[in-house]
Every structure is written in C-alpha cells, then in structure tokens.
Amino acid sequence: MVTMEEQYLTLELEKAVEWMAGFAGRGLVSYIIPIPPADLLNVFANGSKLSVHRRAFWSEDRGVTFVGIGAALEYNAQGDRRFQETEEWYQQVIHHAVKNRIIYGTGPLMIGGFSFSDKVQSVGEWQHFPSAGFFIPRYLFTEKDDQAWLTINMHLRSGFSKDEMLNRLKNDLQILLFSQEKQDTPDLKILQKVSDHREDWLQAAREIIDRIRAGHVDKVVLSRTLNIILNKILEPAILLKKLYANRTYGFVFAIEREGDCFLGATPERLVKRDGEHLYVDCLAGTDRRGRTAAEDEAIGQSLLQDSKNLAEHRFVVESIIETMQAFCETISAPGYPRLVKTESVQHLYTPVRGQMKKTASLFEVIGALHPTPAMGGSPRERALAMIGELEPHERGWYAAPVGWTDGFQYGDFAVGIRSVLLSGQKLRLFAGCGIVKDSKPDQEYEETEMKFRPILRALEGVLHV
Helix, strand or coil: CCCHHHHHHHHHHHHHHHHHHCCCCCCEEEEEEECCCCCHHHHHHHHHHCCCCEEEEEEECCCCEEEEEEEEEEEEECCCCHHHHHHHHHHHHHHHCEECCCCCCCCCCEEEEECCCCCCCCCCCCCCCCCEEEEEEEEEEEEECCEEEEEEEEECCCCCCHHHHHHHHHHHHHHHHHCCCCCCCCCCCEEEEEECCHHHHHHHHHHHHHHHHCCCCCEEEEEEEEEEEECCCCCHHHHHHHHHHHCCCCEEEEEEECCEEEEEEECCEEEEEECCEEEEEEEEEEEECCCCHHHHHHHHHHHHHCHHHHHHHHHHHHHHHHHHCCCEEEEECCCCCEEEECCCEEEEEEEEEEEECCCCCHHHHHHHHCCCCCCCEECHHHHHHHHHHHCCCCCCCCCCEEEEECCCCEEEEEECCCEEEEECCEEEEEEEEEECCCCCHHHHHHHHHHHHHHHHHHHHHHHCC
8 A cells, every 4th residue: 555655755756857857967956855754774774775886874963864875976086185176076066056945964965985094095995985985865865853855866868758767766765765674684693803913003002102202203093903704794784773773972874885884883073064163073082981870970080180181182172273273263162171971981072163264165174184183193294104104904984084065064074983894794893092102002902992892782783683
C-alpha cells in the first residue's frame, strides 16, 4: 500500500522535474523539498543499494544532521594551494547554480575533507582520499530543529527525458527513504589486531622530549595506529550507527569514497562560519573518565589545576587567537578553560569567537588554522618535519579538516580525530597526543589507548549484534 508520505513525495517530484526542466543546460540545478523527518542513518545505509561512489553523514550534537548520497559534482585538489583552489571551484559552481529557495544547510551544499599534509600517496590505503576531496550530493537530506528537507542536485543536459528522470528519482528515493532491510553482519569476528610496537612509539616520544628540552621545538603531536582485520566485510553504516548511538559530545561523521569510508566521533570543531561570525574550539589537555561520578569529578578538577595540561592548553589558545587576528575584526575568549567530557576522556576546552573581516573567507581560515598546535605542534613547520620523521604511517585525513559549506555564509569543519579508515574487512584506527617537555611517555601512550575507545566500543557493539 502506498503511504501518504510516498504520495506526497511523488507529487513533489513531479513539480521538481517540471521546474528543473526549465533550466536544463544552464549548470547545476538544486530543488529543495520539505519532507517529514526520516531515519537518516537508515538513509545512509540504503545508499549502498544505489550505484553511487560517494556517501556522507554529518551530525552535530544539538545541531544539524546531513546525509549525502551520490555526487552531482565533485572536486579534488593536490598540493599547497588546495584550500584556495577548492574554494575557487566551489564559488564558480555557486555563482552559476540555480536554486528554487535558500534554506540553511540545503541546496548545492559541498561536503568532504582535506588530508593532514598537502600531499597523500596515490596508492595504498588513502588512495581514494586526496589532499582535498569534496562533492555536492545528488541527494541531500537535511534535518535541523525538527524540520527536514530533501535537496535534489542535478546537472541537466538539454533535451533530457522528463519521464525517465521522474522514474529514476522515484525509484532512488523509494529505496533511500522507505527501504527497511535489516543491516547487520552476523558472526562478525576479529581475526587480527595489531598495534604499532609500543617500545618504538615510546622511543619516538622520548626523542621528541629530548629535542624539546634542547630548544629545537616546543610541542609535537605524535600519533599511532591500531590495525584490525575482520573475517567479513563490514558495511560502514553498521559501525556508523553504533558510533552515533554512543555519542556524548561533538560530531559524528562519515565520508565514503569508492567504497572506503573515513568515519569517526570527534569532539573538536576546527571552525564554524555562521554569517560573519567564526567559532573555533580549543581542546588540549586530556585525562581519563572516572568509574564513579565522584571519581570523575575529582579527575576533572585535577585536570583544571594541572600545570602541564594548563600550559599546553594556553599555548593552543594563544596560537589560535594569533592566527585568527588576520581574519577577524574582533576576537573574544574566556580567560580560563572549562571541561568537555566525552565517552572515554575529558578535555580542557576554550571556545574562541571572532567577527570576520569582509575580505576574509572560510577556506582561508581553514588553511591558516590547520594544523592547530593541538594536532601538529609548535613551531608548526619544525613539528611537522618531526612528525614526518618519527611516524611510520601516513595520516591521510586523520587529524585534518572534515566538514561542509553551503556557499551562503555558512559552513562547519571538525577535526578528524577519534576516527577510523574502513576498507572492506580492514580497519585502521588513529590516536595521538601532544608531547611537551614535561610529558611522561608511558602516560602519553595510555592516553592514546583511551582515545581508541570510541571506535573500539562501537566495533564491540557490532560484534554482538
């Protein structure tokens, strides 16, 4: 039996095809339809049933949620001009795009991310994730404040068949919105779990501390990996659902390219643009969660008074404020951090706010901020050189900007931490910590163990479906 929702969608799709037909051959066309709220995690999962090579999920705690299926247009860039080139391409698209209305987070929205460094290998595990990789979804589902919209983005050729297009839209959206096939992987097991060699990592941390004390560098963020091989292919949507169910603070994201998926539950925003306002989060300084409420409170209060963590945090805040001065008329930040508690750890947190200069752009700010001292170290170039020397793995999109912009003075980018690269039966988890002169390598190693927990807990939930 056809439901009222299906009848409504069919009528709206007929209107969309008629309206879009009038702009065939004139560039990207976006048609926005109000729809009832849907299970967007299920929509993401159903995207695997279509012949698409791009999927995306984005959810901000108490904010907006997106799902993007398929690519109407996409853009990749390499090299040190990747931020500028991505923005230039997108502005051209926005300038020529036709829209039936303008609503926050709808229309020809672009979603994707950048790699940690400006170059990534064209072969190997990150081969499908270039140094800049973005797409405008063919179907974009947006939910905010109990309201929902569907955007259809199309690049139409003159003379296209309206009947064929309508049938394709009805078929695709029937699958995406109304298919309820169960998604699980019975009897899923871990065949192998291999971490970086502990002593090698500790030796690298000791080498960094020695160089800091010798005056070569102030801070270096050292990361490590955990590699897991499963007995079966794991559909990204299954792990994503567990991450979303376990979320406590921040963002849950997934970017799928050519079947490989980078996903995570990050507590850290890099930068948000809301009109002329910029919002940047400073997270630096970490400790564990307690087993009881009283223990958790005591650990948090100790973190708020710990000189080593406070110094590390203060340095990140000062560095970010200094960077933002080139793009902002005014900047404000509280004088003392507060706590942010995630599922597995608690952080020192300071929000920084800025009023943008009229000449500034979101991607300029992203390029200037990345990597912050919380992700790379300081001085930046020396720290990055040391990371390249001492880390045996390529970071890819780990610890790099992941997010979206709609081209109408809105956009939000998080830092891709508490994350995993999923490729078929293989998972590679990433975690890092800031090494400063007073760091104790064994304690820093344990901190990275805590930062693996969000992904491991989600995976454990999948193993017991």
